[in-house]
Amino acid sequence: MDRLxxxxxxxxxxxxxxxxxxxxxxxxxxxxxxxxxxxxxxTAGGLSDGPVLLVPACSGVPAVVAxxxxxxxxxxxxxxxxxxxxxxDTLRAAAGSRAxxxxxxxxxxxxxxxxxxxxxxxxxxxxxxxxxxxxPDVIAxxxxxxxxxxxxxxxxxxxxxxxxxxxxxxxxxxxxxxGGQGQVTDAVLAAAARxxxxxxxxxxxxxxxxxxxxxxxxxTATVAYLARGDGNxxxxxxxxxxxxxxxxxxxxxxxxxxxxxxxxxxxxxxTRPTKVIAFGxxxxxxxxxxxxxxxxAVPRPVPDCSRTRCVALTYDDGPxxxxxxxxxxxxxxxxxxxxxxxxxxxxxxxxxxxxxxxxGHQVQNHTWSHPILRRxxxxxxxxxxxxxxxxxxxxxxxxxDMLRPPYGEYNANTRKLGxxxxxxDVDPLDWRDRNxxxxxxxxxxxTRPGSIILMHDWHRTxxxxxxxxxxxxxxxxxxxxxxxxxxxxxxxGDVVFSRTRINRAG
Ligand SMILES: [Zn+2]
Numbered sequence: 001m002d003r004l005x006x007x008x009x010x011x012x013x014x015x016x017x018x019x020x021x022x023x024x025x026x027x028x029x030x031x032x033x034x035x036x037x038x039x040x041x042x043t044a045g046g047l048s049d050g051p052v053l054l055v056p057a058c059s060g061v062p063a064v065v066a067x068x069x070x071x072x073x074x075x076x077x078x079x080x081x082x083x084x085x086x087x088x089d090t091l092r093a094a095a096g097s098r099a100x101x102x103x104x105x106x107x108x109x110x111x112x113x114x115x116x117x118x119x120x121x122x123x124x125x126x127x128x129x130x131x132x133x134x135x136p137d138v139i140a141x142x143x144x145x146x147x148x149x150x151x152x153x154x155x156x157x158x159x160x161x162x163x164x165x166x167x168x169x170x171x172x173x174x175x176x177x178x179g180g181q182g183q184v185t186d187a188v189l190a191a192a193a194r195x196x197x198x199x200x201x202x203x204x205x206x207x208x209x210x211x212x213x214x215x216x217x218x219x220t221a222t223v224a225y226l227a228r229g230d231g232n233x234x235x236x237x238x239x240x241x242x243x244x245x246x247x248x249x250x251x252x253x254x255x256x257x258x259x260x261x262x263x264x265x266x267x268x269x270x271t272r273p274t275k276v277i278a279f280g281x282x283x284x285x286x287x288x289x290x291x292x293x294x295x296x297a298v299p300r301p302v303p304d305c306s307r308t309r310c311v312a313l314t315y316d317d318g319p320x321x322x323x324x325x326x327x328x329x330x331x332x333x334x335x336x337x338x339x340x341x342x343x344x345x346x347x348x349x350x351x352x353x354x355x356x357x358x359x360g361h362q363v364q365n366h367t368w369s370h371p372i373l374r375r376x377x378x379x380x381x382x383x384x385x386x387x388x389x390x391x392x393x394x395x396x397x398x399x400x401d402m403l404r405p406p407y408g409e410y411n412a413n414t415r416k417l418g419x420x421x422x423x424x425d426v427d428p429l430d431w432r433d434r435n436x437x438x439x440x441x442x443x444x445x446x447t448r449p450g451s452i453i454l455m456h457d458w459h460r461t462x463x464x465x466x467x468x469x470x471x472x473x474x475x476x477x478x479x480x481x482x483x484x485x486x487x488x489x490x491x492x493g494d495v496v497f498s499r500t501r502i503n504r505a506g
Contacts, residue, residue, distance in 0.1 A: 001294035005281040010062045013239035017051030040081025043149045045142015045241015052239040058087035108132045108151045116148030127172040131183035140210035142241020211263035214247030224273040228253035228284040257286035268296040292358040303479040309449040313337040315457040319352040322463040338483040340404040343368035343388030362482035365400035374411035420490035424454035425498040436465040444472045450499025
């Protein structure tokens with residue numbers, strides 16, 4: 001995984017340019033688009049012979065853009081849209097002594113037709129029709145490579161004559177509507193197609209639509225791009241349309257680092273690109289989401305524990321203040337763990353439990369409030385279990401299907417809760433002896449193939465011990481797995497101490 005990120009929108013567009021046009025002289029042109037309002041450059045993603053660089057409306061050329069133009073030294077610099085989008089002064093200043101051009105007119109339709117005729121001077125296999133205005137679907141459509149996107153005017157029921165002429169000239173085999181009936185009506189689509197084949201690409205939201213476009217253009221892919229697409233943030237993705245080596249998946253940003261949208265997850269799982277690249281920094285695409293995408297595309301290999309020494313690291317009682325540090329260690333070592341969380345602490349740190357799940361760890365149930373279950377009625381025990389499972393489900397995690405009873409204390413009723421009880425066979429007593437070296441030594445001495453190691457991410461000394469424990473176990477030939485991978489056959493009511501020591505129910 002990787003990032004293409006600059007300090008601002010212009011700088012990020014330059015990073016994208018540098019990826020596609022790494023050699024000076026390799027770009028036939030540079031296209032300038034207005035950074036704060038891309039309605040006039042909405043279809044710029046169709047351009048492929050030069051980068052789209054984002055500039056302020058009419059207040060000079062950012063130094064980072066000037067340097068990129070100088071590096072590429074293209075014969076021509078184009079402005080996209082009318083002079084209200086990129087003014088003549090900016091265009092001249094950016095071009096210097098180079099030739100200038102303008103692809104655009106007074107409205108979005110004219111500009112989209114101008115870009116279409118520039119990129120496809122002859123014919124195109126497909127023409128895409130989309131609504132005017134600000135449309136995330138059109139920006140995601142920058143990944144389309146078999147034909148231009150033409151934009152309707154503000155009235156979706158009117159087919160502009162310039163689009164009819166452009167379709168006649170391009171003579172496509174089919175005309176495809178981008179978006180639902182609200183964007184392009186069936187009547188307009190049929191009128192535009194004039195007997196040609198028609199199709200429609202419309203997801204239930206922008207995230208799903210971008211994944212549908214990805215499947216259409218890249219049924220296989222070695223690289224995939226993630227772009228923040230909530231609100232107007234999708235502008236950052238516009239210059240990415242020139243990257244035609246993989247699809248652009250639109251994802252939500254914002255202060256809540258949310259799970260990767262299901263459609264993007266399914267696409268990555270099916271196509272398995274070897275690399276996932278985010279546009280922008282962590283504020284655009286958060287680290288856990290990027291890691292989730294990378295893990296979905298290239299999952300951690302699961303060892304065959306009947307032939308390999310497997311071990312499960314388990315952490316109870318969190319999440320706590322040091323859990324994020326532990327997650328950093330686990331990610332850097334590429335190790336999955338299993339977290340038996342307390343419901344009330346998960347409620348206080350929802351971002352941390354989401355991160356656990358997004359980064360490939362198993363998140364399981366350690367009750368809501370850490371009671372001694374065997375002293376409680378079956379229904380009270382069940383309430384403790386269910387409250388935590390419900391909380392995690394409300395945070396977008398899967399429902400839990402394992403329980404670690406607090407203190408390892410359980411009774412016959414606990415075994416009737418409908419899930420396996422996960423105990424342990426290695427206990428370094430990290431809660432009592434707050435010494436990282438002691439914890440590490442005890443773990444390394446006691447671990448056997450198939451072991452389940454009990455620790456507590458609540459304690460800083462335990463978190464600090466993780467790196468040495470992982471290195472030590474690796475040196476002894478151990479592979480790390482989650483508990484569900486270690487004991488895939490654990491059933492409701494089983495009491496599990498290790499891979500080979502299980503007290504079966506009934
Ligand atoms: Zn506990």
